[in-house]
Amino acid sequence: MENGRQRLIEAYRSAFRLWQQRRLIEAEKLLDEFWQQSGMKSLRGMLLMAYILRDRQKYVSEVKVLEELLERFADSSEAKLLADAWSMLGSVLRRLGESELSVEAFKKSVELEPDKEQKLVECSNALFSANAIDGVTAEYMQSLYALYRRLLADLAIEPYPAPDWQHEKIRVGYLSADLREHAVAQFVRPLFCQYDRNRFRVYGYSLVRQPDNVTAVLQQGCDTWRDVSDCSWVEMAQQIRADEIDILIDLAGHSAENALPVFAYRPALVQISGIGYFNSTGMQEMQGFLSDRYCSPEEHSPYFTEKLLRLPQSHFCYQPFSAFPPVGQAPCLAKGYVTFGCFNNFAKVNDGMLLVWKEILQRVPDSRLLLKHSLLGIEEGISYTRQRFERLGMPMERIEFRGLSKDYLEQYNDMDIALDTSPYPGGLTTCEALYMGVPVVTLKGNRHGARFGYSFLANLGLQELVAEDAEGYVDIAVKIAGDWELLALLRANLRRMMQASPLMDGDAYMRAMESLYGRLYEESV
Structure with missing residues (x-):
């Protein structure tokens, strides 16, 4: 028995090393052959196989391994590993277009996950998947927002008191992990590069782990750039508070690598979300969500907890970084x-x-x-x-x-x-x-x-x-x-x-945005 356990551990370690070295075919083959020869499967070994299959883009096989794992080890005491498996299943189901099943998998991950901060990440994942469900109701979305708020309350965050600072210029901060070659970045360049420098001072709070040329353009455009990619949520809040930000804008919502819990600290005078996400944050600490008169005919929506801040034309300004090829004939x-x-x-x-x-x-x-x-x-x-x-x-x-x-x-x-x-x-x-x-x-x-x-x-x-x-x-x-x-x-x-x-039209867009910022600031001081 002990010899079998040792072989199981050795097979896992060997496959893990191959996976780390990106020798994915060898890693998959090693595990598969060991399972066939020994008939022994472990929770960690099956989870590793799921990672290998994900990296090999064998998504259907990944689903099968994860489903077998979750059935075979349903009663395991290793809650963290089971939560990871449910999260992986949620991700791959979303990729395959199975949005409802994806949400349920992420909710199971929330339930099993022992880490309070990671619970919030998995709840964000569930919310993101829910947006693609055909016929999704406001009640369904609001139930997920309520879950997110309960998990946030479990962190027992102590918010900062209302600020009383005064500045010559309104300080605007943007927080995002997508200030790089990413879809969101194609819509934010005016915010960093075309603002009125006589009225505003702009701060970029970057969660980008691998900066690129797009990052450099945005960084050079604004007044102050903070790399907060290695900071905890509380450290980000401390930096934003120290910078005395008047208006803090979340550009991520519930998308990947978001830092929404930072807003629970209330580090800024005014806090809003928009552009990088398409639905409510569900957070009471957000005073508004950026929209326009076409996306939102009214200021309030049953799908949102925030007031919808409607620009007169578009709340997007498309300024691509890529060079486009010529247009061909139809x-x-x-x-x-x-x-x-x-x-x-x-x-x-x-x-x-x-x-x-x-x-x-x-x-x-x-x-x-x-x-x-x-x-x-x-x-x-x-x-x-x-x-x-x-x-x-x-x-x-x-x-x-x-x-x-x-x-x-x-x-x-x-x-x-x-x-x-x-x-x-x-x-x-x-x-x-x-x-x-x-x-x-x-x-x-x-x-x-x-x-x-x-x-x-x-x-x-x-x-x-x-x-x-x-x-x-x-x-x-x-x-x-x-x-x-x-x-x-x-x-x-x-x-x-x-x-x-x-x-x-970047200039007209920024005039509309800055008019909104000015109004939000005046209403809050």
Whole structure:
């Protein structure tokens, strides 16, 4: 018995070393052969196999290993390892588009996780996944916010007293882990580089662990840059308080590596969230959430705990760091048929959306559907997605899968019409499609984060591409698919239209933002 246990430990250690050295195929083979020969599996060994399979992008195999682990070791006293396994299962299910199951897995991780701070991370993960659930209700979201607040209360954070400092300039701080080559960074450059230096002093609080050229541009643009990537939440709060920040803006919400608990310390006079996330933080310490009149017709929403701070045009300002290739001609002119497409994160593509796309393909004979995502470039991802599509009766012979590639912007030249997702629409991908001359059909949505596509298109004067419901979405897609002259016209003019629109007008955007900041500051002093 002791000899068997020793062999089990040695196999785990050997595989772990190979995994650390990124020798993933060898690590997987070692564990698999040991299991077959010995019949012995350990909790740690199976969890390591899940990590190996994740890193090899064998996501379906990862799910199978995790499900077996959680059944086999359900009664284990190693709560931390079980919580890790549930968290991994939540992540891979989200990647595969199983959002509801993902939320439940993350909630199990919250339940088992012994570390109070990590519980909050897992609850954020659950909230993030919930946004892609088709038909998700305000009550469902509010229940998750309530859970987050209970977990936050368990930290027994002592907030700072209301500040009484006075400055010649309003001090604005931005906190984010995405101040790098990331989707969020394509919308924040004006905040760091185009503000009124006579009225404002800007501080960047960076959680970026691997700074890049984008980080450097943002750092050089603002007055003060703080690298807080190695700081605890309390240390971040202490630094922000020491800097006497008047308005602190969270740019992450419940996305990865967020630092939302910092706001529970109330280090700043005014605290708001926005841009980097699409739904409420659920925190009582947030006085507002950045939005616009298209995303939020009212100041209050049942999906939000914060007041919605509505800018008069767009609450986004798109200023890409990437160089874009030239816009090609509409591909239908050369191919003789229309190609619909979607390059959105595939976790946003729920079954309800696929059935809508299926109807569009049925109503536009000979049309094609082009889908591109990292999941669709790997064997297991393709197999899993194909089975899912076949179950829904999708016409597979008219659908093309493509994996991730560096030339993805050029591949918009293979698409005539982009189909947006709902209730979790595209953000950066919508802007990229439009900038490449590809019109985007979107659903209006019933809340701030579900209405991004509507806001983008309304700011371009293209509200006719926005549908009130699924039936209208299909009708719009079918109608423009039949007007090749319109597709060619949009192809030739969309980039110029974007450049002339509020979506890319940094000066006007900052005037609106700074007017909001000034009002928030005056209301709080």
